[in-house]
Amino acid sequence: MTQEVKTRPLNRLKSMYALRAEVDKMYQVGGEAKAKGRPVAWVMLEGWANPILNAMDVITVYPENYSSLCAAQKLAGPFLERAETEGYPTHLCGYARACVGYSARMVELDGQIPPEAPAGGMPRPNLLISSAEVCDARFKWFQSLGRYFDAPVWTLESPSPNARESLTPGTYERNTQFLINEIRQFVVFLEKLLGKKMEWDKLDFTSDGTNEINRLRWEINQLRKARPCPMHTRDFWSVMSAALYRGAADPTVIVDGNQKMYDEVKYRVDHGIAAINRPEKYRMSFEGLAPWHSLSFLDDLADRGWNFVCESAYSPGRPVVIDLSKVSDPIERYVRKRYRSLASAIEIEFGPEEAPKVKEEIMREGTSYRLRLKHIRDYQCDGVVLHVLLSCRAASSGLSLFSDQLLDVYKVPSLIIEGDIIDTSLFNPVESLKKAEAFEDTMDHYKKVRKNLGFEW
């Protein structure tokens, strides 16, 4: 009797591995730099701060990424428990709690890296750079670390207007000036702290690198619209870290890695090669943050023909194309290269016919379904997984409305899965898989509904 050898459900991109390895290097580089006396900063995301810090020769590591790394290796548990004994409520951000637990352990060991820390651990920080971008945890968490380290904390401000206010005349320019002035103040802080002046050419190099990385990531994501989709969400998440948490890595290395990935994905598109080794039955979007501790759950779904073709988090925006040749201020150039107005984004994404409707919707209702659901339409999704997180308000609070609008407008159903980014105890893979199996009937039903209504997919 011959036994059929079943291939793995996911068809991973080969170019992913090299990029993923760059993230692991970050912790190694951080440890070595610290040993040589170079300043190490703990930072939130690539954001506005990293290119500036790298230009000032500060080594950057990312506790947010490190917490997810601990979770992926199922080693976050003891750090979470430690945070609880430190008095932090269990509903707070899992990334933050793992980091608090790690920091408390570090203090206990006189600043040494805890021996149980994976990937060599994060070295003790000389400064903490928090951010007002995206969520409250990003600055409240680093403020909390004042309990464990005497490192100065700088919270880099970032405007976060709601959609309607974003479209109000004057908002974009006011917010641009806010960012420019805030970053100028941040540079003054760093120069004073480090006793050296910013070299503006270096900032151009690091920020251009970031912009090029994001351009390539955006191009790669465009290729994922193909049928079958050539790149799975798991690969996207694996390489996302090399862009958003690249630390002091040479940006040209990351650019090169992303170029290779673009070439590989393009090859797959040209040759009809899918991201899963099963027929693509369902094209899916993952809404929310990843369950880092249970990523193999997505493999189980891939085995059933679920191809995750897009996701709501970490996606790069369309590159800003702007002539800045007459702008002499390097900080202004830095901001304007990356900060796009919502009005401009809508005009580019929707074109002259649809853009006015999107804007009108936002002014009338505060939100636009066309804007919120655009990726579902562009990537022709059959269903979405909503990952409702006990420990993340920012990622979870808008999911219910999203799900309602999605079904109402595009007849695409949602599967709600409760879990967490870090805490394994909050996720039940067996129950979730059962729910997923049952959800296939719902997706099949709505495929017919969409067909009867004349939808494109």
Added chain:
Amino acid sequence: MVIATKKGLARVQELYQDRPQRVKELKAEGKKIIGYLCIYPVTEMMTALDIVPYRVLGDMRESITKADAYLPPVVCPFLRSCLDQGLKGKYDFLDGMVTSHICDVGSSLSGIWHYTVKTPFHYNIDTPHTVHETALNQTKGVMKAFQKALEDFAGKKITNAKLKKAIILHNEQRALVREAYELKKQDPPLISGAETLKTIKVIQSIPVAEGNALLRDIISEVKTRKNKPAKKNARLLVWGSILDDTPLIEMIESLDANVVMDDTCVGSRPFFDDVKITPDPIDGLAQHYLVDIKCPRTFRARDFYAAKKNYMEDLKTRFSYLSDYAREWKANGVILQSVRYCDTHGYEVPQVRDYLREIDLPGIYLEHDYTVGALAPLKTRVQGFLEIIG
């Protein structure tokens, strides 16, 4: 015009039980009513336009049934309850809704409210998160944009003179609230914690001038009344996230304790600093709303530019007012409380506890889920705490 027949605390009780009663009367007379969430919207601008600001709150006595469809159970139950009330038509009398970037869910709720409750005027103020100089300048710009939107809605302009007059009126209210809190320094306090909360809730539900008259009546009444609160062993300071109804305070005061001071937002927090009168009124308002109001949603530090952080000095900068409160109101214990899933207060708790330990003031942390039913186990914990502090 409807004349209120009850005065002082009796009037407070009447409006506490039917909070929108007065604004509905005013609405019938043609006044505009604008709801606001949390304490960051600039209510002085509404008053300057003869619009009545009305604080949007939840109802912890009513189950959340409609908001579930829009906000998952893992977010702040207070904000879920606010939306629930909106979806049930309890805020249908509002002509507008003003929110601000108070927290992640508050910001999200703003958009959801706009989309689902459909209050005619809607505005979200993008309040920065730090007290950096750049953030203060940004706040001024954000406030001017809000002023313009409000003027467009009202169809008239806010002159500097009108805004200054409104600031003076609101400052008068702040001063009267502080005067009422002065009466809680006595032992026993002349006004209980539950009465204080009801009073603050009510004055945020009627025009400011009427609130000021009511406060004067209350101050005069409690000074001479016979049925004042009883003397108790514990004099407590209550710190934390929103408490917009009395069950928790009543539970504490049913034991051997008086709540003599608070640092909450339906309490002293919006009233203990005046808005400075500045040539451009926006300058004073920005300073007040971004810097002076002490809520954990804003990042503060002793010295942003310091090369080394001194944790305890930092805590003193952030929390020394709590020490002042405890000393002046002779509090011998602190109840730290927070509604579940309030992240900004949740991160703050260990640090406030560190500070309280440093000043040798005992404290206990209570987390609750914004329901009356969940208070029973907390009562046992408070009892234990009272025994410890003697």
